[in-house]
Amino acid sequence: MSEEKKKIDNRRTIDPAALAVIDRNDRDGQVETAYDRYVKMQPQCNFGRTGVCCRICLQGPCRITKKSSKGVCGAHGYTIVARNLIRAIAGGCGAHADHSRHMFYAIHELVEGKAPDYAIEDPEKLRRVAERLGLTVEGKEDMELLKEVVALAEADFSKMSDEPCKWLETTVVPGRMEVFNKCNIQPRSVHTTIAEVMGQTHMGVDADPVNLIFQGLKTSLADYISMHIATDLSDILFGTPKPVTTEANFGVIDPEMVNIALHGHNPLLSEMIVRVARDMKAEAEAVGAKGVKCLGVCCTGNEVLMRQGVPMLTNFLSQELPIMTGAIDAMVVDVQCIMPGIKAVSECYHTRIITTMSHSKIPGSYHVEFTESRAVEKAREVINLAIEAFKERQGKGVDIPDVKVKVTAGFSMEAMEDLFKAVNPDEPIKVVTDAVDSGQLRGVVLLAGCNNLRVLHDASGAHIIKELAKHNVLLLATGCAAGTAAKLGLMNDEAVEKYAGEGLKAFYKTLNDANQEKLKEKLPLVFHMGSCVDNSRAHDFTTALARQWDVDVPKVPFVASAPEAMSEKAISIGSGCVTLGIPTHVGVVPEVTGSALVNGIALQIAEDVFGGYFIWEEDLEKSVEKILGALDERTWKLKIHQQTAEKFETALSAGW
Numbered sequence: 001m002s003e004e005k006k007k008i009d010n011r012r013t014i015d016p017a018a019l020a021v022i023d024r025n026d027r028d029g030q031v032e033t034a035y036d037r038y039v040k041m042q043p044q045c046n047f048g049r050t051g052v053c054c055r056i057c058l059q060g061p062c063r064i065t066k067k068s069s070k071g072v073c074g075a076h077g078y079t080i081v082a083r084n085l086i087r088a089i090a091g092g093c094g095a096h097a098d099h100s101r102h103m104f105y106a107i108h109e110l111v112e113g114k115a116p117d118y119a120i121e122d123p124e125k126l127r128r129v130a131e132r133l134g135l136t137v138e139g140k141e142d143m144e145l146l147k148e149v150v151a152l153a154e155a156d157f158s159k160m161s162d163e164p165c166k167w168l169e170t171t172v173v174p175g176r177m178e179v180f181n182k183c184n185i186q187p188r189s190v191h192t193t194i195a196e197v198m199g200q201t202h203m204g205v206d207a208d209p210v211n212l213i214f215q216g217l218k219t220s221l222a223d224y225i226s227m228h229i230a231t232d233l234s235d236i237l238f239g240t241p242k243p244v245t246t247e248a249n250f251g252v253i254d255p256e257m258v259n260i261a262l263h264g265h266n267p268l269l270s271e272m273i274v275r276v277a278r279d280m281k282a283e284a285e286a287v288g289a290k291g292v293k294c295l296g297v298c299c300t301g302n303e304v305l306m307r308q309g310v311p312m313l314t315n316f317l318s319q320e321l322p323i324m325t326g327a328i329d330a331m332v333v334d335v336q337c338i339m340p341g342i343k344a345v346s347e348c349y350h351t352r353i354i355t356t357m358s359h360s361k362i363p364g365s366y367h368v369e370f371t372e373s374r375a376v377e378k379a380r381e382v383i384n385l386a387i388e389a390f391k392e393r394q395g396k397g398v399d400i401p402d403v404k405v406k407v408t409a410g411f412s413m414e415a416m417e418d419l420f421k422a423v424n425p426d427e428p429i430k431v432v433t434d435a436v437d438s439g440q441l442r443g444v445v446l447l448a449g450c451n452n453l454r455v456l457h458d459a460s461g462a463h464i465i466k467e468l469a470k471h472n473v474l475l476l477a478t479g480c481a482a483g484t485a486a487k488l489g490l491m492n493d494e495a496v497e498k499y500a501g502e503g504l505k506a507f508y509k510t511l512n513d514a515n516q517e518k519l520k521e522k523l524p525l526v527f528h529m530g531s532c533v534d535n536s537r538a539h540d541f542t543t544a545l546a547r548q549w550d551v552d553v554p555k556v557p558f559v560a561s562a563p564e565a566m567s568e569k570a571i572s573i574g575s576g577c578v579t580l581g582i583p584t585h586v587g588v589v590p591e592v593t594g595s596a597l598v599n600g601i602a603l604q605i606a607e608d609v610f611g612g613y614f615i616w617e618e619d620l621e622k623s624v625e626k627i628l629g630a631l632d633e634r635t636w637k638l639k640i641h642q643q644t645a646e647k648f649e650t651a652l653s654a655g656w
């Protein structure tokens with residue numbers, strides 16, 4: 001047994017509810033979860049981990065070793081690492097495009113009158129988006145306008161011509177577009193860019209690592225476009241999130257209700273299930289339940305939390321564990337980050353695993369094929385399966401860890417601006433830039449990304465949040481990092497009292513006082529901006545800061561951190577952050593260290609070209625130090641530039 005294998009056990013989480021389930025299972029169960037499988041998987045392959053394993057053609061796998069510095073075809077390590085990396089970025093972009101395209105299809109059906117259960121929930125958002133895209137809004141009916149917006153989305157998905165994608169051009173500052181043009185990384189469209197990567201990385205095509213990486217960065221912009229389209233279309237269809245207070249962690253499961261866990265990413269069916277569940281109380285009561293309770297997992301969880309106030313059950317890594325409480329009647333899944341392992345766990349209980357998408361199935365599960373044209377009917381079908389399961393549950397014991405915390409979420413860009421407007425109606429975002437200029441805030445950090453068993457579940461996210469708050473950093477969160485904050489009690493007002501430094505507390509006081517009448521609860525320590533596609537909202541925040549300071553993004557004291565990055569989507573989002581000018585901390589070193597050249601591009605050369613760069617750091621203390629260092633460097637430079645601009649009466653954006 002290797003040293004590493006000896007050291008690792010399955011208690012790889014700090015979430016008290018998850019730990020309670022793991023410990024009970026170790027004591028008197030035999031259910032295998034990801035925590036156990038990770039231990040069994042040790043030691044993991046170092047060739048794969050450093051990116052130097054190539055399986056692109058059937059002569060492979062080729063691995064770079066001391067004995068052999070090239071693959072059979074002569075590909076160097078740097079080519080292999082770069083190809084693997086950009087294929088991962090394309091995978092992430094493909095997943096976001098899939099999500100975004102599905103929103104597009106649904107709206108397309110709505111516009112054609114073929115999706116009767118959907119409507120334009122937020123016509124104002126539609127008008128804002130249309131205006132931003134340069135469409136004439138006045139005198140047009142909502143449906144007419146939506147048709148035009150969807151036509152532009154279709155072009156951004158698939159056009160072959162060279163003009164800029166609308167969702168890129170209209171959402172970033174001009175300085176970014178100049179850099180993208182100069183580096184020739186403007187995507188023609190989302191789908192063409194993904195296809196280009198697959199062609200470019202085929203055996204015997206591009207061997208130039210720099211050329212490959214630039215294509216990867218182009219793909220990360222295509223990814224950004226997909227995410228932004230998904231966010232905009234979801235808001236138009238389901239409403240733009242506003243602050244909402246609910247609860248998180250396993251204690252939200254109510255044994256007397258029919259419990260349905262909504263898991264995955266796509267809000268199209270989950271929104272319907274939440275709405276229909278409210279109307280199916282009588283059916284639930286008929287089998288002895290008090291009603292139907294929806295609970296969220298992963299990013300579908302984030303979507304329905306933000307818009308409907310659905311309690312957050314858990315995040316990615318612990319997705320199998322709620323089933324082991326014996327009280328989840330159905331877990332309904334759509335796409336992405338769904339562990340196939342949930343099926344095997346469910347076999348020990350009465351839980352129905354219900355897949356809903358034609359391209360995302362798990363053998364042996366129930367499948368209720370979702371269709372836009374019959375959304376309510378499909379939602380009813382799913383809920384009926386859960387009600388059936390509830391009947392089977394009667395007489396069996398349940399064991400739900402009593403862990404539950406308050407959560408205030410729902411901070412879309414619009415909701416944030418609304419809060420700031422109460423302080424400064426004319427220039428809302430100036431509330432933040434002023435606070436940074438005065439030293440009250442040290443900067444802004446986005447916590448994003450996944451969970452990953454290579455590090456202790458939830459530990460790095462929680463540590464980074466607490467430490468940055470102490471140092472007066474304004475905190476935004478998305479994805480499963482937001483899940484960490486929600487579950488561990490860091491996404492409520494009590495956490496402000498406990499963890500925020502004096503500057504941050506004063507900043508909150510200003511906002512709370514000015515918004516007293518509007519807010520039901522005081523503001524939380526971490527602002528939940530949504531699911532992973534909603535990283536677009538965080539980018540909008542950065543763009544707003546850059547516009548307010550009248551600078552390009554590389555001058556903005558904004559850092560992103562993915563302490564537990566796991567998925568290909570996380571790789572594409574992180575690469576997008578770097579390309580968009582943001583220092584990006586990743587707490588799990590990606591598979592690039594096998595090439596000093598590629599690693600160097602990520603860590604250093606990227607900064608010279610784009611202003612953004614990666615920070616790989618697994619150590620918690622050092623991560624905090626490096627994030628604060630990146631913020632401080634930018635705040636310091638911004639100050640110097642402000643002074644220079646004042647002295648010489650030049651624009652702040654001139655020079656660097």
Ligand code: BF8
Binds near residue numbers: 336
């Ligand atoms: O899109 S954060 S584990 S659930 S990939 Fe997946 Fe990562 Fe969670 Fe959301 Ni994002």
Ligand code: SF4
Binds near residue numbers: 055
């Ligand atoms: Fe090996 Fe080259 Fe084939 Fe990759 S493409 S598997 S390095 S021969």
